[in-house]
Amino acid sequence: MKRRLSGASLMLLELTLSALIFCLSAAVCANLLARSVTVSRHSEAVTGAVFAAESAAEHFKAAEDLGQLSRALGGRLEGAQLTVCYDDAWMAADEARYRLDLLVSRDPDSGVSRASIRVTDGQETLFTLEVARTAPFGGAS
């Protein structure tokens, strides 16, 4: 015996299908929106990292030695490496949201001092910068 579908049943079927398709689209959109927030946050962090690294490079060029550089940037010195921690607003802080590592080296032949600057957010590298100076720099190995 054939059963005929009523109008309401047909509409129910159609709505169920629409809801399923909508749920799939919503899941894709939610994923895209979440990714856009992540990308936006990353972009904001990279902008801050670029200016923090640039400022550190300028301090490196102006300073006479590692001690002066450490005092100017408000960082912690370990050998030839200086570490500066920043909070969310890119202000030097004890609790690290972002971290800037500046490693100083000196080429004995040319006398050029170099600083490798790396800014991280604790997980990934946001920005790196290499800077060199020919003027003597105390404390570089």
Add this chain to the structure above:
Amino acid sequence: MPSRPGAGRRSESVSAAAVLLLFTLFMLLAVGVLTAGLSVYQRVHGAEERVYLQRSALSYLANRVRQADAQGAVSAGRFGGADALILRETFAGSDTRYYTYVYVYNGQLRELFFEEGVELPPESGTVLMPLEALSVALSQEGLLQFSLDYGQAGTGALTLWLRCRAEGGEAP
């Protein structure tokens, strides 16, 4: 077996109620997704504006200083009751000095170019971008420190070392 009288009508009513329920659920979900999308868009747009402001203002100041970096040509001062970046320049064949002041007035970063001796009010500067406050300080080592307040968009800072401040204007 014959169906009971009224059973078909009850089944129709149940189907109609299910349709209504599903439709309501569908609408609620649609509104939820739209609201979430709007909220995320506003958040992303706000973050983009903040990044744009920070990048533009700091890059502008850095480029202005780099462009004008000559011995004694870059200094920090006051104008219109606030800190100002002062750039001095002369042009070939003329002894006249010209000044460019970069400062914040009425919540706007402004630039004012004028000849030495001319007195202009701070409102005559060209408006560049919105900015709440600008602080400029020049240290003895030649480090020019900028602190920017973007209002709701946060703060920013940049330090530049004046390469030509050293005697002879040589970069080390």
